[in-house]
Amino acid sequence: MTLVNRGLTRLALKYALPLDLLKEYHDVFQENSIPIFPRKRTPKYANRIVMVSTHGYWGDPPPAGVPDTGGQTYYVLEVSKAWALRGRKVIILARWFKPYPRVETLAKNLWLVRIPAGSDEFVRKEDIYPIVPELAERAVAVSALFGAHAVMGHYADGMAVALEAGERLRVPVVVIPHSLGINKLISLGFDPYDPEVWFDMQYNFATRESFEIAALKGANFEIANTPQEPHILKDYYGYKFPHLVMPAGAGNDFFNVHRKPQTGMLSKYRLVPRKYLLYFGRFSEAKNVPGVVQVFGEARRLDPHLLEGVKLVLIGGSPEKPQPEEVSVEDHVGAAVKQFGLTENNIVRLPGQGWQTLSVLAHNCLFYVGMQMMEPFGMGVAEAMAASAPVIISRAAGITNWITDGKEAIIVNPDDPHDAAQRLIKAMKNPAGLREIASRGHELSRNTFSWQAIAGQQGEIIDSLCHGKSPPGIIDKESPPAVFGRRKNRAYHRLAPAWRGDPPVIKPNHKKAAEELLPYISEEIMHSRRREERVVVALGGESGAGKTEIAEYLRFLLRREKMWGVTIAGDAFFRLAPPENHRARLKAYSEGKLDQYLGPSEVDLRQLDSILHRAVQRDVTEVFVPSDCRKLSSRRYTNVPVGLTGMEIIFVDLTYSLLLKNATLKIFLESDYEDRINEVKERNLSRDPDQDFGFILKVLEIEHRVIRKLKKEAHIVVTKDYEVKSARVK
DSSP: OOHHHHHHHHHHHHHTOOHHHHHHHHHHHHHTTOOOOOOOSOOSSOOEEEEEOOSSOOOSSOOTTSTTOSHHHHHHHHHHHHHHHTTOEEEEEEEOOTTSOSEEEEETTEEEEEEOOSOSSOOOGGGOGGGHHHHHHHHHHHHHHHTOSEEEEEHHHHHHHHHHHHHHHTOOEEEEOSSOHHHHHHHTTOOTTOHHHHTOTTTOHHHHHHHHHHHHHHSSEEEESSTHHHHHIIIIIOOOOOEEEOOOOBOHHHHHGGGSOOGGGGGGGTOOTTSEEEEESOOOGGGTHHHHHHHHHHHHHHOTTTTTTOEEEEEOSOSSSOOHHHHHHHHHHHHHHHHTTOOTTTEEEEOOOOHHHHHHHHHTOSEEEEOOSSBSSOHHHHHHHHTTOOEEEETTBGGGGGOOBTTTBEEEOTTOHHHHHHHHHHHHTOHHHHHHHHHHHHHHIIIIIBHHHHHHHHHHHHHHHHTTOOOTTOSOTTSOHHHHHOOSSOOGGGGSHHHHTOOOOOOHHHHHHHHHHHHHHHHHHHHHHHHTBOEEEEEEESTTSSHHHHHHHHHHHHGGGTOOEEEEEGGGGBSSOHHHHHHHHHHHHHTTOHHHHSSGGGBOHHHHHHHHHHHTBTTOOEEEEEEEEGGGTTEEEEEEEEEOTTOOEEEEEOTTGGGOTTOSEEEEEOOOGGGGHHHHHHHHHHHOTTSOHHHHHHHHHHHHHHHHGGGGGOSEEEOTTSOEEEEOOO
């Protein structure tokens, strides 16, 4: 065996990786001159970092006008470039699809490695979750060969992949959600307590949330992009994670524009330096663009001489083909224009522009004005300050958390354009003071909102975590030091249905049953509170009866009553992994002993009962369970953490769960495989097209006979029509 093969074999054993996969990436590394580093000890600095951002298109610059490619891609690229310039070696991991190359060298010390999973076609981010395990397996291989000192994950899919790599390599994991599903859901006007929106197939919020929360629980540290993000995690989920709020960076064009002001560009728009106010950004209701017009109109009315010749430049939206929300905004802008008697000579209206144009317009403007009613951060403000523009900004913008009113910018009430106009006029009458505000705003932006500053701060965080220390500037002082140093038992994502490979497909009948069961379960939770215990609800019945689906829908129904639950998948407690158990059944079948083999003895009910005995106690915050992953040849995991903080109910979906001693409430789902033979056939053959379906039918026939005998153990029975037929206390 060669030295290389011995090294790869050692890595394969150490990190539970297929040797062929390591050999594949060893060749990829060699062909593209990516250095292979055996990681031997904790470094003083994290010199080898893997950035995981798996969805979307990739390149330098990121391609424009394609799905799932924008702010996040640019963010990962710019931070990685800044690290590479400082001598850190960085691999960006993205998903491969046609026609892109597997590897690109983006700069010295920086490589883009595209890893294949699923098909060779583009997959939108809402549909990427079923292939996350495949992406993660390859991410572990790349990270192991690279000798990664730390892994950073971006968005729900990238965070789960990063956590798997960090768990297997025992290195720190930092996560950046970029956009939480709950925030997106609310911003679309949906009710977060309505279970229907969580299972909407267009957005796939439930699956996204399962990976988001799992990654946040398992990571050593979170970097939030907006001040609101940590608050909504605490207010909605009850979770508090160690974090820093760190916004996206302003592009280099805005910082460098003072070297080449390019004032000649202004003539194209009939503008004169320092004789126009500027707004650029989305034309959404929350941005309150009509409020910007009102500030301009009020200032002209209050001091027409001072504002003589001053124009207002509005950049954004799609003036020729506006979206529905933009139509409403344009109507309100038109009303404000009419209210103050403004004309085309006073207002310049432009569609969205590139950064180079925006930077020139910002650098030469009299003021950038933002009157947002709601703004998580306010990227336009950071960019305007980077270009040395004086800024008037709404107090509702998240960026004001870093700004002192009157020092780096002027902060105003978005509901009071008159007062904002008065402050604008006062500032215009003090040119020296205005220059000071612009100068301090530029300094703040360079020190806080530049990619170099952001990369520097993130590098310090990762360096601290490599040594198990609290990162500098941490907000959550209450976080235990163990969080920063932990290297194992972090893989909460291995319990997510999408990871296990059997996500629930919830149908109207499942919803009907869940709605009818809800009062019984809510009542049981109220009783358990008095006992200071958790409720354990066991759902039993044939394979395909709807146990998982009803349990999942119930979990989201309970949120309406501010009751939170978790599901433990009973299938993972089978004594043998699915392929081994299948072979054992085939052997018993061939020997005529299938009736003797099939049944509760296949499952380690004692282990499950022991776990539930602990989990039912409210002072127990975490238990460990087995889990598996069908996508990775039914890989089995032994100690997967289940977080129980804030949980009042535990659902167990398992064929024989009614035999559990520590179940508070037992629900039996009546079912007969013969009534849904086509559905059963489709489900089983989709998993394994080559299987002997006659054998499967024999298994279902025997299981049916065994399971129907358990009905007598039930407290509640759900009929074949998904109605609650009876409820009794045993």
